[in-house]
Amino acid sequence: MPTATKYELKMGSATREAFGKALVAAGKADQNVVVCDADLSKSTFTALFAKEFPERFFTCGIAEANMVAIGAGLASSGKIAFVSSFSCFVMNKGFEQLRVTVAYPQVNNLKVVGTHSGISIGEDGPSQMSIEDLALATSLPGFAVMSPADEVSMYALVLASVSYPGPVFIRAGRSKTPVIYQADQKFEIGKSIELVAGGDLTIFAHGLLVAEAIRAAEALSSEGISARVIDMHTIKPIDREAIAKAAKETGALVVAEEHLVDGGLGVKIAQVVSETHPCLMEYVGIQNTYAESGTPEAVMDKYGLLARDVVAASRRALARKRA
Amino acid sequence: MATMTQTASLEQLEARCKTIRRHIIEMISAAKSGHPGGSLSAVEILVSLYMGGHLHHDPSNPTWAHRDRFLLSKGHACPVLYSVLAECGYVPVDQLNTFRRLGSIYQGHPDRRFMPILDGSTGSLGQGLSLAIGMGLAARLDQSPSRAYVVLGDGEIQEGQIWEAAMFGGFHKVDNVVAIVDYNKIQLDGFVKDILDLKPLADKWRSFGWHVIDVDGHSLTALASAWDEAKATKGKPSVVIAQTIKGKGVSFMENNPKWHGTAPNADESALALKELA
Numbered sequence: 230m231p232t233a234t235k236y237e238l239k240m241g242s243a244t245r246e247a248f249g250k251a252l253v254a255a256g257k258a259d260q261n262v263v264v265c266d267a268d269l270s271k272s273t274f275t276a277l278f279a280k281e282f283p284e285r286f287f288t289c290g291i292a293e294a295n296m297v298a299i300g301a302g303l304a305s306s307g308k309i310a311f312v313s314s315f316s317c318f319v320m321n322k323g324f325e326q327l328r329v330t331v332a333y334p335q336v337n338n339l340k341v342v343g344t345h346s347g348i349s350i351g352e353d354g355p356s357q358m359s360i361e362d363l364a365l366a367t368s369l370p371g372f373a374v375m376s377p378a379d380e381v382s383m384y385a386l387v388l389a390s391v392s393y394p395g396p397v398f399i400r401a402g403r404s405k406t407p408v409i410y411q412a413d414q415k416f417e418i419g420k421s422i423e424l425v426a427g428g429d430l431t432i433f434a435h436g437l438l439v440a441e442a443i444r445a446a447e448a449l450s451s452e453g454i455s456a457r458v459i460d461m462h463t464i465k466p467i468d469r470e471a472i473a474k475a476a477k478e479t480g481a482l483v484v485a486e487e488h489l490v491d492g493g494l495g496v497k498i499a500q501v502v503s504e505t506h507p508c509l510m511e512y513v514g515i516q517n518t519y520a521e522s523g524t525p526e527a528v529m530d531k532y533g534l535l536a537r538d539v540v541a542a543s544r545r546a547l548a549r550k551r552a
Numbered sequence: 553m554a555t556m557t558q559t560a561s562l563e564q565l566e567a568r569c570k571t572i573r574r575h576i577i578e579m580i581s582a583a584k585s586g587h588p589g590g591s592l593s594a595v596e597i598l599v600s601l602y603m604g605g606h607l608h609h610d611p612s613n614p615t616w617a618h619r620d621r622f623l624l625s626k627g628h629a630c631p632v633l634y635s636v637l638a639e640c641g642y643v644p645v646d647q648l649n650t651f652r653r654l655g656s657i658y659q660g661h662p663d664r665r666f667m668p669i670l671d672g673s674t675g676s677l678g679q680g681l682s683l684a685i686g687m688g689l690a691a692r693l694d695q696s697p698s699r700a701y702v703v704l705g706d707g708e709i710q711e712g713q714i715w716e717a718a719m720f721g722g723f724h725k726v727d728n729v730v731a732i733v734d735y736n737k738i739q740l741d742g743f744v745k746d747i748l749d750l751k752p753l754a755d756k757w758r759s760f761g762w763h764v765i766d767v768d769g770h771s772l773t774a775l776a777s778a779w780d781e782a783k784a785t786k787g788k789p790s791v792v793i794a795q796t797i798k799g800k801g802v803s804f805m806e807n808n809p810k811w812h813g814t815a816p817n818a819d820e821s822a823l824a825l826k827e828l829a
């Protein structure tokens with residue numbers, strides 16, 4: 230039986246805040262770390278870095294495409310450049326620059342952090358909701374792409390990205406997030422973490438949906454269903470080993486994410502599964518639509534991104550497995 | 553035809569401005585989120601256009617082909633747009649307080665899926681000028697008298713696309729387009745001059761081939777003559793640089809970056825409404 234109950238899921242800080250704190254630590258450790266902002270430094274928490282290291286902080290104004298290429302210039306010249314904005318603006322407006330001034334010429338020291346990702350920003354609505362950022366970022370050859378679930382993993386992965394030998398995209402959220410990890414947990418880019426052991430099926434999740442997946446596993450365990458939960462904090466390079474193992478051992482996979490199903494983690498896992506141990510899969514994510522304004526809770530509820538939805542998908546997967 | 557309040561007196565329009573400001577405060581305070589500063593700075597601009605007889609529109613015929621087009625490119629200021637559209641009779645006044653709630657037509661940023669009378673869905677800054685110029689070009693092709701008005705934020709015009717559009721509008725002489733810069737000197741993180749200054753702003757537009765009209769953006773008479781001057785200007789698009797105050801009308805919000813995207817709490821809201829009584 231799974232021991233899902235070891236997770237208290239106490240509310241912690243938002244991953245964007247952990248990003249800001251990690252940036253300050255990175256700036257202290259290495260004076261080559263520089264930061265570019267596009268008029269959102271208070272929202273992205275890069276303001277913490279600006280306060281500490283004003284001479285290494287550049288206000289670019291509301292001009293995300295330019296910001297990315299300025300960062301690429303800095304990163305091509307010995308700096309470790311973080312560029313940050315809401316995920317939708319830096320990825321959508323900066324995409325061509327990420328492609329041509331970063332990915333293609335292999336500018337390894339450019340690190341992108343997109344905050345306010347997903348639909349859990351709530352009231353601002355679709356124009357600020359990033360639901361395609363992972364599809365875009367993972368399409369860039371050479372990029373590492375991460376979506377940490379809590380403050381602990383965010384902090385560690387931002388620091389890991391400083392020395393990572395390649396460009397990086399990290400996705401952060403707006404809302405406060407339950408704490409999943411102990412402070413001493415080790416993280417490695419590209420290596421997923423099994424949070425709950427289980428043999429009947431496997432739930433893969435990233436970002437906010439990791440906590441929902443844990444809650445779902447708890448609910449399922451009370452029905453006698455043993456669900457494995459894996460935190461896929463890194464979407465790319467993807468942890469093929471953990472996926473193949475889960476497919477082989479549990480034979481049914483559910484992928485839960487606050488992203489369009491098109492181009493999200495689910496289809497990437499499906500690719501690995503089809504190449505290793507083909508098995509049935511179910512997807513929890515945003516289905517071919519834009520969301521709308523509302524409280525974060527109401528929006529996550531309407532668009533089906535709660536533990537309840539992960540439970541339903543798990544039941545469907547198990548029913549298919551047993552059929 | 554079209555313009556409902558052509559004869560509104562200055563006093564009537566000023567009273568309308570107060571009503572709109574009250575709606576703005578009430579909506580944002582009910583929603584507990586939203587953008588008061590940039591909504592309040594644009595009140596006279598929208599009231600003058602929609603209620604002063606300058607924008608050709610007809611609330612009884614919202615899809616009238618020859619209506620003037622209006623885009624709030626700085627979509628976060630939608631409380632001012634929703635309030636004005638409601639007071640014109642397009643959408644219900646009594647639902648303004650559903651702003652930002654699930655299912656409301658008053659979405660957090662203007663959304664045509666929920667409010668089809670809008671000429672565009674905005675919220676990602678920097679794109680409205682291009683859209684307006686496209687609409688102006690279409691009207692020219694169709695030999696329609698329709699004009700396109702677009703309100704831009706001063707922070708917003710840091711976006712490169714604005715200047716691509718400006719170059720295009722000047723080159724193609726799209727003289728049925730009027731851009732309005734709500735020059736309130738403040739963006740999200742602070743003062744424009746400290747983040748990425750725009751000066752010399754009028755010269756920039758002029759050098760891109762635009763006719764520049766610099767006005768007090770809170771003076772209804774100055775705005776009225778600006779629209780007339782723009783209409784009379786042929787062979788060039790016009791830009792109205794509206795000198796405004798962010799948070800205008802609520803003393804503690806005026807010229808204070810804090811009120812870009814902060815909702816007033818119950819006490820602050822009561823205080824603001826008292827000032828606007």
Ligand SMILES: Cc1ncc(C[n+]2csc(CCOP(=O)(O)OP(=O)(O)O)c2C)c(N)n1
Pocket residue numbers: 267268269291318322587589590591593626628629675676677678704705706707708709734736738739740798812
């Ligand atoms: C492309 C884009 N980048 C960033 C934002 C986030 N944002 C919303 S409002 C704002 C500041 C806008 O300032 P300004 O244009 O001066 O508007 P106003 O002062 O009239 O409110 C920012 C950065 C956005 N909506 N779109």
Ligand SMILES: [Mg+2]
Pocket residue numbers: 590705706707734735736737738739798
């Ligand atoms: Mg401004």
